[in-house]
Amino acid sequence: MPELPEVECLCRSLKPHILDRRILAVDVFRADFVTGSAPTPASLLVGQRITDIQRRGKSFAIVAELGSCLAMHLGMTGQLLVRPADAKDGSADHVHLVWTIENRVRLAFRDPRRFGEVRPLASADALARHWAGLGDDALTISSTALAAMLKPGRRAIKAALLDQRVLAGVGNIYADEALFLAKISPTRQAGRLTPAEIARLAQAIRSTLGDAVRSGGSTLRDFLDADGQAGGYRSKHRVYGRGGQPCVVCQTPLRHNTVAQRTTTWCPRCQGGTLRSRRPSQ
DNA sequence: AACACCGCCTGAGCGC
């Protein structure tokens, strides 16, 4: 499931193939996969040169000359793959869109579950509006920004971290990993974290995501970068997917339970137990 | 307002 590190790795691997190259044609196998308005060759950037790839959290955009762009999201199972010019991609393999780009590059958007999105936008302003609801990018989140966004919250910190309006880019895997590194229970109320805990958490988010980017992201099943490379960070997960197994720090069996409607794994000793409703006194 | 919860969608993994 692609989160910020996976999207960052995708963007980095994409750039050498498509930056400064012109889109020659597009094949649309599923028009209803394109959101906003009905797709046209022009709205899908045919004839334009790609000038930039931008990312904010888990969202990214392929930007063309003149500022029009394609805002994209990988959802759960999305892939954007650079394919050989003679590849026979199509709807049978859940490939919904294929762009043909200069230098015999084909770019295929594949997404079996179709939780992803491709949204044509006409200008840089439209992209800014599209992303306006997102919080600061999690890769560089500051403790002051995080503190400001958590302040009024009564919900569990895990739920707040998953809220893309609070900060953009953290999903279920990296929320659990960052909370473990910061030694904070996922069930703690977001607004009751101390300044020291928030500083620790912001640091843990940045370092967890940074490490994951350097490892090429986490591949559980579906994630591949543009070159079809899987990520290597999965083997470094300290809690995600390890419920019942011993904590890597203290050997206590890791707890797993549903928090914020998501499977959540944490160490009851390193991160504290269930502080679901801490009483102010006693 | 703030939060909970559902539905979208498919494939993997499981028990029988």
Add this chain to the structure above:
DNA sequence: TGCGCTCAGGCGGTGT
């Protein structure tokens, strides 16, 4: 072998 069930979860919409 194969069937049916459960689970995975980002996100937008709806309910409380």
